[in-house]
Amino acid sequence: MEWDAPDTPANAAAFGSSGGSAVPAAFPKVRVLTLAECGWHASLAAAIGPSTGKHSGAQTLAMELFPRLEPGMLLLADRGFYGFDQSCTVAESGADVLWRMSDGPTLSKVADPARRFLPVAGLRPEAESRSARAAASSRLD
Template identity: 50%
Template sequence: MASTVTPEQVSVGVLVTAVPRDALSAAAVACGVVDRRAGGKLPVHVTAYLTMAMCLFPDDDYTEVATKVTGSLDRFGCWDAAWSPPTAGGITQARKRLGRRVLAEVFEGVAQPVAAAGSRGSWLRGRRLLAIDGFDVDLPDTPENATEFGYAGSKDTRSAFPKARVVTLSECGTHAFLAAEVAPWNTAEKTLANRLYQRLCPDELLTADRLFYSFTVAVQLG
């Protein structure tokens, strides 16, 4: 009888394929993050996968996400079936140990163009088409996030959650992110965009709306 594949397994399978364990290990080493003890059921790579999976299943609590993810990670050789699913408290402590730099390092390691030569909408006269755009992300309403990122609006119009400002370089056609800058909400999108222009390659053609386009930027890009 054919085995049943659940949506959770497909989601985590795509995640593990896009972000291989070796990339997580390399990022952890680069950031100086090591497992607290050998044989622990929340090593760095598992904690990183759990953290990313929380974005795949935003409506589930820690324990529900852990149950879905660890079962799927076992099929990909990233989890020991003898371990029991971690508790919410254990995940919280493990995420604190992981810190914020590891996943940023992972992103830098895996974010890359994915369009093939014949990919529709990704090329113009031999140049890879990119787009630049900005958006806001709601963050957990904690004192730490409020201090670092701030809220949108003020007083009666203040947002319910702290917000991060994100500006990305994306590949047209595939919508794959190639680079990103994240900052507090009150940081202007143009400020973050200026940091991304330095990462463009000669064979890439950047499209942008009038918010980003200016004579100053044209001079900067040469």
């Protein structure tokens, strides 16, 4: 999420402004990424940073939050957060993770079973329902 910060020189220097140089936003923008508990939606930790510029994305902020994970936690992570460094950081925390993956990465067997990576396939109900609809419509033609 992004928040407007008070328009001070310190905030402008720390967080920058969205928009272009010709027409900047009225307030500096702060990007906030939280580690939240699913049941009560309580925030367990937060990382903040600029909303524009190099290394200002949510993936960069996530790397600050991954070490806050603990054994017994299950991280549900979207496909934009998957990567080797991210996987290693989460594994070192002792937490379990379920990544939502795009079709791009090819997952193979992991040589080190202590890492506890398990590629999961067939959990794409939207793709399965699309193919089922396509098969049904071809039968109707």
